[in-house]
Structure formats: C-alpha cells, structure tokens
Amino acid sequence: VAAAAVAALAAATLSGCSGISTTTVAEQEFVNDLTIPPLAASSVDDGVRTFHLTAQEGRTTFPGVDGETVTWGFDGGFLGPTLRAARGERIRVVVDNELTEPTSVHWHGMHLPAAMDGGPHQMIEPGATWTPTWTIDQPAATLWYHPHPHGETEKHVYNGLAGMFLLDDDASMAAQLPHEYGVDDLPLIVQDRAFDRDGQFELRHDGAEPGMLGDVVMVNGTVGAVEEVTTERVRLRLLNGSTARTYTFEIPGHPLALVATDGGRMDAPVALDRIRLAPGERAEVVVAFEPGETVRMRSVVTEMGGIVVPATTGANDAFDVLEFRAADALAPTPEPAWAPSVHVEEDALHETDATVTRAFELEGREINGREMSMSRIDEVAYVGDTEVWEVHSSQPIPHSFHIHDVQFRILTIDGASPPPELAGPKDTIFLEPNREYRLLLRFEDYADPAMPYMYHCHMLLHEDEGMMGQFVVIEHGQEVWVGPPGYDDD
Ligand code: C2O
Ligand code: CU
Known part of the structure; x- marks a missing residue:
C-alpha cells in the first residue's frame, strides 16, 4: 500500500x-538520557502567578554532531521550561527578548484575549519586555508556546524556541492518571x-x-x-x-x-x-x-x-x-480512569446551536484565494456565536490547520463521524487532501474590535509564506476597527 x-x-x-x-x-544509537524540561519557577503575588521567560541565543551539544551548535531557547540554550498553571488562576508571563531580532511568544491552544495571544501583532523588539496577563479559563490540557513573527515563525521554532504549557483543573488532579x-x-x-x-x-x-x-x-x-x-x-x-x-x-x-x-x-x-x-x-x-x-x-x-x-x-x-x-x-499504577468533569456541560458544544457557517479552502500558499495580510481582517465573529468551519484542501500535500483562541470539535470528515482519536477537543488537525472537515466551535468572550486572532497552516513554511488569515471577535453591534496603529504588511 x-x-x-x-x-x-x-x-x-x-x-x-x-x-x-x-x-x-x-x-541513531539510543544511549542518551532523555532531557526533561524543568518546570518554570513562578511566584504568586496579589493573586497573580508570575513566570519569567527570556528568549536568548545559546550553544548546544548534540550527540553525533561535532562541536557546538548555535541554538535559541527560553531561559537556556535550547527549548524552554514547562509552564504549569491551574484553571481559574490569574497568570502573568514576563517575556524578555535578548535575541538580536524581534520575536513573539504565542500560547498555542490557550483561550485568552487577542492582545495576549502572542501572534504577529505582539512583537517583542530586541531588548524589550512583553508582559501578557490573563486568567486560565479552560479544562486541563497539554498546551505549548512558541514564537509567531510573521514570515519568520519557521526559523524561530527551528532554532529552538518552544516549550510546553500544562494546565490542571480539579478533575485532572483527581483523575486516576x-x-x-x-x-x-x-x-x-x-x-x-x-x-x-x-x-x-x-x-x-x-x-x-x-x-x-x-x-x-x-x-x-x-x-x-x-x-x-x-x-x-x-x-x-x-x-x-x-x-x-x-x-x-x-x-x-x-x-x-x-x-x-x-x-x-x-x-x-x-x-x-x-x-x-x-x-x-x-x-x-x-x-x-x-x-x-x-x-x-x-x-x-x-x-x-x-x-x-x-x-x-x-x-x-x-x-x-x-x-x-x-x-x-x-x-504499581492503576488503569487510567476519571470522573466526568464538572465543567463538561458548560464547555459542551452543540451543532444545533450553530448560526454561522464559514468555508476555508487551502491551496498553494493561500486560504480562500488570499495570502496573509497583517492589515486585512478576513473573518468577523461574534461573542456567543457557535459556528461551523468547513475546511478543505485539494492538493496532494499535507496541511495542519490551526485556529487560535478556541478548542473545536470535529463534527464530520466527509460526512462521517471522526475516528475516536479525533473526537476530543482539538485546536489543530491534519488535513487529508480532498476531504471535507466540519469543525464546531464557539467564541466565548474577549471581544476586541482592534486585535485579530490567527488561523493558519501549522506547517510553518506554509504559514510563513502566506497560508494564514485573521479573525476578530466582537460583540454584536460592535464594529471592526481596521488598521489600528502598528498594522503594516512588512
Ligand atoms: Cu502554534 Cu498560530 O500557532
Ligand atoms: Cu500547509
């Protein structure tokens, strides 16, 4: 086959x-102890848990490679520490950029205000500090963080800027896992x-x-x-x-x-x-x-x-x-088991609630015939709306479709229910060519008429070369503010 x-x-x-x-x-020869990224230190002050991350250049020795490799990392030479926080916590991350070029830090999978998202509109200049703060308001999950500078994400991640962000909740702490x-x-x-x-x-x-x-x-x-x-x-x-x-x-x-x-x-x-x-x-x-x-x-x-x-x-x-x-x-370790989360009903999405359907065709380096523009809002969504996103690609190359801010459910793939491994909450999916993926999602809150979230292919060359779009989430009755200060296409 x-x-x-x-x-x-x-x-x-x-x-x-x-x-x-x-x-x-x-x-490879399998002889090297697996490195476990350290848990990031944090301190709680006035009810806010604060982490520090410094993007920096370093030197890393990889087995089988002569000499030292110039790499990038957070708080070290390569990759970054694991951040960990619990549902309901207010958190702040102080991000210092000690690189010689601008970068950003995106919290992949996190539900948070667009201005804290760390996408291409939240650039951190060399020597500058960015301090996003938000409240963790989603179930326990394995999230991650990585840079998102427009046109440069592949290079920044490849050089080593990435780490995990683990979320806990009461049910996850009580689960038999x-x-x-x-x-x-x-x-x-x-x-x-x-x-x-x-x-x-x-x-x-x-x-x-x-x-x-x-x-x-x-x-x-x-x-x-x-x-x-x-x-x-x-x-x-x-x-x-x-x-x-x-x-x-x-x-x-x-x-x-x-x-x-x-x-x-x-x-x-x-x-x-x-x-x-x-x-x-x-x-x-x-x-x-x-x-x-x-x-x-x-x-x-x-x-x-x-x-x-x-x-x-x-x-x-x-x-x-x-x-x-x-x-x-x-x-001894028991079999995995857990009681249903108290949040399950409140987090549940129902297709019958969907009032908006949008279609996304991925082709070349475009989505719906357009390359990413920092100064164009592609989609406008409203707080409280449940939507169906129909995603499709027809080329014989793989794509990985990611939506910021939300976790979605896959309703159907070519009209059939998804396989069990795709039935849980998702923010990124592999797109098999010539299949129609119907995704169900809801925009809960965080209206901001001036700051977009991204959706894009997570194959980073595709993303960098334009396979990305922007959406804003606003209140019904609000208008989008296109072209706020700082928007430009460079
Ligand atoms: Cu993991 Cu828009 O990114
Ligand atoms: Cu792609």
Missing part, C-alpha cells in the same frame, strides 16, 4: 514547487533537524514539500533518547513541535491509551495501536510496561487520503524515536 501511494505521490504534479522532500531519518512530572508523566517534544558540515542547524528552502524535513529526530532536544521507566504505567504528553514533519507514533506490542487530545481529556480512554500527529498537534497517551523490558517508540509510514505520511519519497521512512527501559520492579 505504502509503495503504491508513494508512486502515486511522486507522479502527482505539484505546481510551484520542486516536489516532495526526499529526506529520510538517519539511524500518572501525575508525577518527569517520572511517570513525561513531556515529549518531538522535532526533526538537519545539521550542516559545521554542526549548525540547516534550514533548507529548496522548494520541497511540505517544507524542511530533517534527518535527525530528537525528543526534548535529546537525540537517541533513553527513558528509564520505574512505574507500571507512564503518561506521555506528545507534542509534534516540528516545523513540517508529521509522525505516526507506535510502541510495538503496547497499546496506547489515548486520554487527551489538544485541548484536554477525552470522555473516556481510547485504545489505539498508533497515533498520527501533524505539526502543532498534541496527544496524551498512557502506556503500560512489563518489568525489565526495553522497547522503542517509533514513527511509521502511514497512507492517508492518497498521500504518504510523512510526505517523503522514502517508502521505508520508519524510524525509532525514543527508547524505554523498564526497571525489574515497577511501582
């Missing part, structure tokens, strides 16, 4: 580019990179779709990572933090109990053999291990909607990602 699909894919004509990336992942950060509850930021002859990150723009695919895969910045397992079950918080590569993860012989998607817990655990994650997507899975065993999580090739995932011409582009070594005696 995969080989036929590869041939079909290679034969497909792709306008305006030189074809599909041919990069396959190199074999592994909870101990870095022990049986592991953040796993999966990314690929390429290195040049000097050991520096190489970001090629050679026209290959869906963008730059590296031949080195790392988890939390660790190449060939090994994690010592000490408990019967481990919760993996998987984030595809790559710029273009889509993964399909499996641990042979080990079912993955999917407990949460992008925006939080499922109604109940779903047993999967594998899970596909496009750039920007997250999943929490609980995996059971046998005492003394060594197994690897790997990414395998899957064929979806006529395209091969990952979209490379290497039909055997399956590779190991992370090795687990279970101790001879494992601490």
Whole structure:
C-alpha cells in the first residue's frame, strides 16, 4: 500500500514547487538520557502567578554532531521550561527578548484575549519586555508556546524556541492518571533537524514539500533518547513541535491509551495501536510496561487520503524515536480512569446551536484565494456565536490547520463521524487532501474590535509564506476597527 501511494505521490504534479522532500531519518544509537524540561519557577503575588521567560541565543551539544551548535531557547540554550498553571488562576508571563531580532511568544491552544495571544501583532523588539496577563479559563490540557513573527515563525521554532504549557483543573488532579512530572508523566517534544558540515542547524528552502524535513529526530532536544521507566504505567504528553514533519507514533506490542487530545481529556480512554500527529498537534497517551523490558517508540509510514505520511519519497521512512527501559520492579499504577468533569456541560458544544457557517479552502500558499495580510481582517465573529468551519484542501500535500483562541470539535470528515482519536477537543488537525472537515466551535468572550486572532497552516513554511488569515471577535453591534496603529504588511 505504502509503495503504491508513494508512486502515486511522486507522479502527482505539484505546481510551484520542486516536489516532495526526499529526506529520510538517519539511524541513531539510543544511549542518551532523555532531557526533561524543568518546570518554570513562578511566584504568586496579589493573586497573580508570575513566570519569567527570556528568549536568548545559546550553544548546544548534540550527540553525533561535532562541536557546538548555535541554538535559541527560553531561559537556556535550547527549548524552554514547562509552564504549569491551574484553571481559574490569574497568570502573568514576563517575556524578555535578548535575541538580536524581534520575536513573539504565542500560547498555542490557550483561550485568552487577542492582545495576549502572542501572534504577529505582539512583537517583542530586541531588548524589550512583553508582559501578557490573563486568567486560565479552560479544562486541563497539554498546551505549548512558541514564537509567531510573521514570515519568520519557521526559523524561530527551528532554532529552538518552544516549550510546553500544562494546565490542571480539579478533575485532572483527581483523575486516576500518572501525575508525577518527569517520572511517570513525561513531556515529549518531538522535532526533526538537519545539521550542516559545521554542526549548525540547516534550514533548507529548496522548494520541497511540505517544507524542511530533517534527518535527525530528537525528543526534548535529546537525540537517541533513553527513558528509564520505574512505574507500571507512564503518561506521555506528545507534542509534534516540528516545523513540517508529521509522525505516526507506535510502541510495538503496547497499546496506547489515548486520554487527551489538544485541548484536554477525552470522555473516556481510547485504545489505539498508533497515533498520527501533524505539526502543532498534541496527544496524551498512557502506556503500560512489563518489568525489565526495553522497547522503542517509533514513527511509521502511514497512507492517508492518497498521500504518504510523512510526505517523503522514502517508502521505508520508519524510524525509532525514543527508547524505554523498564526497571525489574515497577511501582504499581492503576488503569487510567476519571470522573466526568464538572465543567463538561458548560464547555459542551452543540451543532444545533450553530448560526454561522464559514468555508476555508487551502491551496498553494493561500486560504480562500488570499495570502496573509497583517492589515486585512478576513473573518468577523461574534461573542456567543457557535459556528461551523468547513475546511478543505485539494492538493496532494499535507496541511495542519490551526485556529487560535478556541478548542473545536470535529463534527464530520466527509460526512462521517471522526475516528475516536479525533473526537476530543482539538485546536489543530491534519488535513487529508480532498476531504471535507466540519469543525464546531464557539467564541466565548474577549471581544476586541482592534486585535485579530490567527488561523493558519501549522506547517510553518506554509504559514510563513502566506497560508494564514485573521479573525476578530466582537460583540454584536460592535464594529471592526481596521488598521489600528502598528498594522503594516512588512
Ligand atoms: Cu502554534 Cu498560530 O500557532
Ligand atoms: Cu500547509
């Protein structure tokens, strides 16, 4: 199946580019302890929990690479600490930019005012500080943060600016799920990179779709990572933090109990053999291990909607990602289980409430025939409205569609109910070509006629080259203020 699909894919004509990336992942030795990003320190003052993040340049040593690599990170050389806060908390993040160019920090998956969102309208100049503050008002989830400078997001993320943002709530703390950060509850930021002859990150723009695919895969910045397992079950918080590569993860012989998607817990655990994650997507899975065993999580090739995932011409582009070594005696862990959240009803979306339907066609580097413009508002939404977004792409290349501010539900894919792994709260989805995705969402609050949120492809080259649009959320009766100070198209 995969080989036929590869041939079909290679034969497909792709306008305006030189074809599909041919990069396959190199074999690694799995001998390096998995790095766990530290939990970010915070202090609570006047009821506000304050974090500090500093975007900076550093030097990082990667195994198998000669010399030091110039990298970017938050509070360190590469990636950033894990922020953690609870539903209902007021938080503030003091972000310093010590880089020599402007950047921004977007809280991916967070429901918050557009002015705090960290998109391309909240740039932080070199030497400047940006201090967004908001109240956490959504269920427990695995979110993340990364820069969003218009036209430069791929480079900033590729250089290393990314981290996790974990949200807790009462139900998540009471749930029967592994909870101990870095022990049986592991953040796993999966990314690929390429290195040049000097050991520096190489970001090629050679026209290959869906963008730059590296031949080195790392988890939390660790190449060939090994994690010592000490408990019967481990919760993996998987984030595809790559710029273009889509993964399909499996641990042979080990079912993955999917407990949460992008925006939080499922109604109940779903047993999967594998899970596909496009750039920007997250999943929490609980995996059971046998005492003394060594197994690897790997990414395998899957064929979806006529395209091969990952979209490379290497039909055997399956590779190991992370090795687990279970101790001879494992601490007992119960099966994942939880009581329904008290917030479930209040958070529920109903299709019968939808009053607006919008259609989005992704093609070339455009959405609905337009490239991103910082000075154009593409869509106007109203507080309190429930909407259906119909998203479609017809090219034989993958896209990853992301909407800021909301968590949506997938109503149907080509008219059918989504598979169980796509039934939870989502903010990003892999788009298989020639399929119609109907998404249900609601704009709760935070009207701001002068500040837009983004929707875009999360394959970052596509985003940078224009596959993005802007929407504002306003009150019924309010008018959009187009062209506030600071809008420009550069
Ligand atoms: Cu993860 Cu608009 O981004
Ligand atoms: Cu795309």
